[in-house]
Amino acid sequence: MIDDLYQETILDHSKRPRNHRAMADATRKAEGYNPLCGDKLRLYLKLNGDVVEEASFEGSGCAISTASASLMTESLKGKTRDEALKLLDKFHDLLTTDTPAGRDLGKLVVFCGVREYPARVKCATLAWHTLKSALSGGDATVTTE
Numbered sequence: 001m002i003d004d005l006y007q008e009t010i011l012d013h014s015k016r017p018r019n020h021r022a023m024a025d026a027t028r029k030a031e032g033y034n035p036l037c038g039d040k041l042r043l044y045l046k047l048n049g050d051v052v053e054e055a056s057f058e059g060s061g062c063a064i065s066t067a068s069a070s071l072m073t074e075s076l077k078g079k080t081r082d083e084a085l086k087l088l089d090k091f092h093d094l095l096t097t098d099t100p101a102g103r104d105l106g107k108l109v110v111f112c113g114v115r116e117y118p119a120r121v122k123c124a125t126l127a128w129h130t131l132k133s134a135l136s137g138g139d140a141t142v143t144t145e
């Protein structure tokens with residue numbers, strides 16, 4: 001039953017992704033590509049000092065990658081750079097290790113089922129790898145390979 005709820009959230013965000021737009025006044029941008037699945041995205045961040053004021057993305061990919069980018073941009077707002085990187089680590093743990101799910105990950109916990117499908121982990125983490133690149137100031141394209 002909880003799986004259904006998670007699936008519903010992922011479907012909802014893949015069909016109606018939040019913050020799915022270009023950002024003209026972005027202070028950081030990065031692109032990500034997952035060749036295994038063909039997921040592509042461009043991430044925009046507006047940083048005010050050390051705080052993520054806004055986050056948005058464009059791109060096309062599978063349901064998992066789109067939903068992940070959508071939920072990620074929602075969870076980034078108001079976070080400092082360090083908090084965002086910590087969230088990335090926790091999200092990565094959620095997908096790759098058998099830790100108790102949901103440690104203050106909020107809605108992002110819906111991706112815990114992806115752990116069962118190693119090929120899809122790259123879809124779910126693409127936006128996050130791209131985030132890391134954007135936060136470190138790179139304008140390079142990140143690939144999951």
Ligand code: ZN
Binds near residue numbers: 062122
């Ligand atoms: Zn994918």
